[in-house]
Amino acid sequence: MQKRHDLTAFFSPSSIALVGASPSAGKISGIILENLRNSFKGAIYPVNPHYNEVMGLRCHPSIEAIGSPVDLAVYALGAESVPEAILNTGGNAAGAVVVSGGFAEAGPKGVLLEKALKDAARSTGIRVIGPNCLGIYDAVTGLDTFFVPRDRVRRPGRGTLSIISQSGSFAATAIDELATDGIGVARVVSYGNKSDVDEADCLDFLAEDPETKAVAIYVESIEDGRRFVESAARCSAIKPVMAVKVGKSASGISAARSHTGAIAGSYEIYRAAFRKAGIIELNGYEDFLVACKAFGLTSGAAGKRVMIITDGGGMGVNVADECIAAGLTVPPLPEELIEELSAAFPPYFTTGNPLDLTGSATDESFAFALSKTMSGDYYDMVIVAALWGPPALTDNLPGMLAQKPGFNEKPIIACTPGGAYSRERIRLFHEAGLPAFLTPEAAVTAACVLSKRQGRR
Amino acid sequence: MDLRGIERIVKEALSVSRKVLVEPDAKEVLKLASFQVPASRVVKDVSGAIEAAREIGFPVALKLISPDIIHKSDAGGVFLNVMDEKEIEEKWSGMILGMADDYPTAIIEGFLVEEMVGSGAEVIVGCLRDPQFGPVVMFGIGGVTVELMKDVSFRLAPITREEAFEMMAEVKGFPILTGFRGKTIKDLDAIADALIKLGEIMARVDGIKELEINPLIVHERGAVVADARAILE
Numbered sequence: 175m176q177k178r179h180d181l182t183a184f185f186s187p188s189s190i191a192l193v194g195a196s197p198s199a200g201k202i203s204g205i206i207l208e209n210l211r212n213s214f215k216g217a218i219y220p221v222n223p224h225y226n227e228v229m230g231l232r233c234h235p236s237i238e239a240i241g242s243p244v245d246l247a248v249y250a251l252g253a254e255s256v257p258e259a260i261l262n263t264g265g266n267a268a269g270a271v272v273v274s275g276g277f278a279e280a281g282p283k284g285v286l287l288e289k290a291l292k293d294a295a296r297s298t299g300i301r302v303i304g305p306n307c308l309g310i311y312d313a314v315t316g317l318d319t320f321f322v323p324r325d326r327v328r329r330p331g332r333g334t335l336s337i338i339s340q341s342g343s344f345a346a347t348a349i350d351e352l353a354t355d356g357i358g359v360a361r362v363v364s365y366g367n368k369s370d371v372d373e374a375d376c377l378d379f380l381a382e383d384p385e386t387k388a389v390a391i392y393v394e395s396i397e398d399g400r401r402f403v404e405s406a407a408r409c410s411a412i413k414p415v416m417a418v419k420v421g422k423s424a425s426g427i428s429a430a431r432s433h434t435g436a437i438a439g440s441y442e443i444y445r446a447a448f449r450k451a452g453i454i455e456l457n458g459y460e461d462f463l464v465a466c467k468a469f470g471l472t473s474g475a476a477g478k479r480v481m482i483i484t485d486g487g488g489m490g491v492n493v494a495d496e497c498i499a500a501g502l503t504v505p506p507l508p509e510e511l512i513e514e515l516s517a518a519f520p521p522y523f524t525t526g527n528p529l530d531l532t533g534s535a536t537d538e539s540f541a542f543a544l545s546k547t548m549s550g551d552y553y554d555m556v557i558v559a560a561l562w563g564p565p566a567l568t569d570n571l572p573g574m575l576a577q578k579p580g581f582n583e584k585p586i587i588a589c590t591p592g593g594a595y596s597r598e599r600i601r602l603f604h605e606a607g608l609p610a611f612l613t614p615e616a617a618v619t620a621a622c623v624l625s626k627r628q629g630r631r
Numbered sequence: 632m633d634l635r636g637i638e639r640i641v642k643e644a645l646s647v648s649r650k651v652l653v654e655p656d657a658k659e660v661l662k663l664a665s666f667q668v669p670a671s672r673v674v675k676d677v678s679g680a681i682e683a684a685r686e687i688g689f690p691v692a693l694k695l696i697s698p699d700i701i702h703k704s705d706a707g708g709v710f711l712n713v714m715d716e717k718e719i720e721e722k723w724s725g726m727i728l729g730m731a732d733d734y735p736t737a738i739i740e741g742f743l744v745e746e747m748v749g750s751g752a753e754v755i756v757g758c759l760r761d762p763q764f765g766p767v768v769m770f771g772i773g774g775v776t777v778e779l780m781k782d783v784s785f786r787l788a789p790i791t792r793e794e795a796f797e798m799m800a801e802v803k804g805f806p807i808l809t810g811f812r813g814k815t816i817k818d819l820d821a822i823a824d825a826l827i828k829l830g831e832i833m834a835r836v837d838g839i840k841e842l843e844i845n846p847l848i849v850h851e852r853g854a855v856v857a858d859a860r861a862i863l864e
Contacts, residue, residue, distance in 0.1 A: 231772030328864075397763060400764065403764070403787065435757075446785040449787075
């Protein structure tokens with residue numbers, strides 16, 4: 175028996191068999207094969223007794239016929255054929271990804287099939303991700319079993335954020351957005367029905383995965399709650415772990431007879447579990463993306479003190495309001511900084527917090543203000559609300575800010591509200607390695623999420 | 632904490648297919664976990680009630696004991712500050728008649744005559760066993776409106792003292808315990824003890840599904856269990 179959390183086969187395979195390979199490009203197996211050929215560096219073995227060749231690759235009648243064991247087998251077959259196919263694989267694969275649907279999610283017949291799948295996995299010792307999932311998109315190894323075409327759902331480049339998701343469509347949509355925004359990922363796992371590998375297994379792996387610097391989770395339900403909490407707590411002690419839980423309105427203890435039981439909806443219990451595990455709680459899809467961008471590009475803040483630098487006074491105040499409503503603080507500039515900045519800046523700049531550089535702002539004035547306010551121990555992070563109207567601002571601004579003159583660890587969050595011109599600038603910030611958002615609300619959500627690591631980076 | 636004593640009470644109740652622990656039994660459990668519980672006696676009839684009240688000393692609380700009535704005060708099964716023998720007779724017959732009208736099938740096991748608890752801040756501390764996550768403790772500013780206001784916080788049990796204080800500080804009504812509008816500062820340590828101990832009981836004793844103190848009356852020094860119930864599984 176392997177170590178319970180040994181998922182190495184899934185994340186560093188050197189060979190993959192695609193069981194159910196088909197030459198038709200529109201089929202699930204066709205999409206997977208094309209994606210693998212696009213990005214996977216190792217050996218790819220199509221398996222299907224009906225073909226000799228698929229997409230120019232030699233096709234094998236069975237995994238056994240390949241001649242040597244593979245690290246990973248991907249099954250794109252009708253549900254009813256999967257348990258037998260896994261039994262036939264025997265000891266010839268270490269891990270299996272079953273993307274097929276039609277199992278426990280599909281009614282009583284599917285429940286039986288899933289049980290047969292579990293039994294087959296147990297008797298052969300193969301670890302299984304799925305069924306009813308998209309499997310793995312891994313920007314580190316190039317492994318991609320997501321059967322959604324790349325022209326419709328883009329794949330992010332290599333980054334340090336890993337995502338584990340019960341829902342395949344949620345994972346696919348999120349990575350498409352991250353790719354479009356220029357945010358990279360490390361490992362993305364859609365684990366579906368979790369007949370074997372579940373969120374706790376993934377967390378155990380990601381905790382020790384050097385490629386992963388932060389973990390984002392999407393869950394609908396957790397069965398072994400205590401084990402999840404233990405694994406998540408271990409992981410969050412090392413790196414940030416954040417989670418969104420959907421299905422919040424589901425009532426808690428049915429037929430509860432005490433006040434406690436009547437009030438405790440299932441979501442309250444999930445929140446308590448997240449808290450115990452050191453997981454940062456996220457509220458829905460938007461928060462999830464914001465948090466992915468924030469922790470995908472920067473690390474946590476040591477506290478809650480936010481400095482706001484802007485070239486639009488109104489937007490600065492808006493950001494400040496949002497910060498305070500979210501439980502962050504916006505401490506005033508200390509006297510010595512006011513003196514220093516007032517001496518350097520024209521009198522019509524507002525030297526406070528928010529610090530307003532007005533329409534006369536330049537790249538240099540932003541960088542100067544940033545360096546002065548963030549180098550001492552006055553603030554834990556900064557929100558730069560850059561409006562692009564002032565003509566002196568150039569596309570060099572994100573790069574200049576990203577140099578973090580005079581400080582290292584403190585996160586910089588950019589906020590660039592506006593239309594087409596401003597929206598295009600978001601990408602520049604991301605390329606410079608700074609998370610950037612269109613609205614003050616999103617920027618403050620990011621600040622809030624980053625502040626929840628409080629000293630643990 | 633006398634865990635074996637607590638287990639015995641739960642096992643005995645389960646062995647006769649009980650689904651709940653009625654107030655005196657739930658309080659006995661809490662007493663074994665060294666909670667402060669008011670002096671009380673279980674009686675069968677009005678003359679027993681009068682005798683018990685004389686012994687305990689007026690004023691007393693007179694409460695119905697029924698496994699079928701979970702929220703006693705809503706059902707007219709609680710009278711507080713009963714001042715003398717005459718009032719006991721009045722309240723007792725009122726209670727019996729009300730039950731006969733509104734809950735004709737409810738089993739009445741007896742009555743609890745109890746020492747009155749001095750006034751203080753009323754909080755609810757509860758614990759339930761979640762099928763996925765195990766024991767969860769709840770804290771809230773108490774009273775009968777707790778289900779309406781939902782000003783409560785939760786933690787997975789067992790909890791640390793630090794977590795217990797976090798739970799208190801999280802509810803909006805927290806200032807009620809810390810001197811809001813000239814009130815005295817209440818014994819937060821006693822609340823923390825209660826939360827920690829409830830979590831511990833749930834974590835270490837099988838068979839309890841929900842265990843709740845509502846209200847726990849918190850004074851400047853100490854906290855007293857004014858009412859409690861347990862649901863068994």
